[in-house]
Amino acid sequence: MADPVPLADPAVLVSDLSLSYPASGGHRAYNAVEGMSTVLGRGRTLALLGESGSGKSTFARFLAGRADDSPEKSSRIRATGGDAVVLGVPLRRLRKRAALQLTAHVGMLGQDAGATLPPELNVGDILFAPIAERSKHFDRTQLGERIVEMMDIVGLPLGKLQEYPYELSKGQRQRVAVMQSLMLEPSLYIADEPTLGVDANNRPRIVDLLEWYRKRSGATLILVSHDIGMLERLGQRVLVMQQGRAVGEGDIDDIFRTADHGYVQQLAQALRASAYDEIAEA
Numbered sequence: 231m232a233d234p235v236p237l238a239d240p241a242v243l244v245s246d247l248s249l250s251y252p253a254s255g256g257h258r259a260y261n262a263v264e265g266m267s268t269v270l271g272r273g274r275t276l277a278l279l280g281e282s283g284s285g286k287s288t289f290a291r292f293l294a295g296r297a298d299d300s301p302e303k304s305s306r307i308r309a310t311g312g313d314a315v316v317l318g319v320p321l322r323r324l325r326k327r328a329a330l331q332l333t334a335h336v337g338m339l340g341q342d343a344g345a346t347l348p349p350e351l352n353v354g355d356i357l358f359a360p361i362a363e364r365s366k367h368f369d370r371t372q373l374g375e376r377i378v379e380m381m382d383i384v385g386l387p388l389g390k391l392q393e394y395p396y397e398l399s400k401g402q403r404q405r406v407a408v409m410q411s412l413m414l415e416p417s418l419y420i421a422d423e424p425t426l427g428v429d430a431n432n433r434p435r436i437v438d439l440l441e442w443y444r445k446r447s448g449a450t451l452i453l454v455s456h457d458i459g460m461l462e463r464l465g466q467r468v469l470v471m472q473q474g475r476a477v478g479e480g481d482i483d484d485i486f487r488t489a490d491h492g493y494v495q496q497l498a499q500a501l502r503a504s505a506y507d508e509i510a511e512a
């Protein structure tokens with residue numbers, strides 16, 4: 231099995247990839263993604279857009295090397311065609327050990343991550359946890375400096391490091407989750423709706439953090455998001471999905487201006503006209 235190459239270029243290469251959920255409880259196997267192909271150069275940012283159920287999260291989770299990351303068998307994603315190569319590692323038959331090696335370099339912020347913070351840890355320990363899980367020896371001082379810088383960028387006072395998730399607002403929890411997902415300094419970072427549910431004043435702080443991280447690390451980003459403010463600041467390429475398939479891909483400005491696909495045109499109009507949460511939750 232190939233070892234991950236953090237500086238691989240392209241960082242992500244997807245060819246004719248189809249993904250499905252297995253049959254379970256009387257339900258047939260479900261094809262969530264069909265025939266996707268795309269290439270993402272190192273250091274680039276790709277935004278995934280599309281209506282609810284179009285396969286964005288499935289695609290994102292698979293690319294993050296987390297296809298099997300679910301206690302329920304029925305939620306494990308299977309590649310049924312094609313393949314994706316992420317940081318030089320083919321994902322189609324990724325074994326547990328190889329997945330663990332890959333995920334050291336691929337950060338993933340799952341949907342509504344702020345709601346799944348461990349309730350028994352305070353914010354400081356939550357931030358240290360990804361590092362402590364992988365290594366007993368780490369430089370607390372150096373990490374502490376990084377944490378202070380991140381807390382400042384997202385506008386959280388340092389006193390919050392002693393607080394527990396139940397003491398934080400929803401938006402504060404989400405900011406902690408985003409910080410936590412960056413702690414291992416991933417070279418590929420995939421975030422599923424990082425600003426969803428965060429009030430409009432605090433969304434830019436999350437974008438600030440992602441922008442800071444991208445500049446500092448040169449990481450490649452994949453963002454599932456309809457937050458137009460974020461896409462304008464961070465998005466470079468946009469891939470629009472509908473019913474598991476890519477229906478448009480291009481530079482953020484071009485794709486909406488010149489889109490010839492009806493759904494992409496509709497989406498472009500909606501993004502310009504509506505409040506972000508209404509689209510994301512539609």
Ligand SMILES: Nc1ncnc2c1ncn2[C@@H]1O[C@H](COP(=O)(O)OP(=O)(O)OP(=O)(O)O)[C@@H](O)[C@H]1O
Binds near residue numbers: 280282285304
């Ligand atoms: N655990 C699962 N088991 C079976 N089918 C699933 C599972 N998770 C998602 N699906 C189905 O796969 C399809 C794609 O879902 P997915 O969550 O990837 O879409 P999405 O575009 O991210 O939607 P949303 O924006 O609502 O999160 C949907 O039809 C969904 O019902």
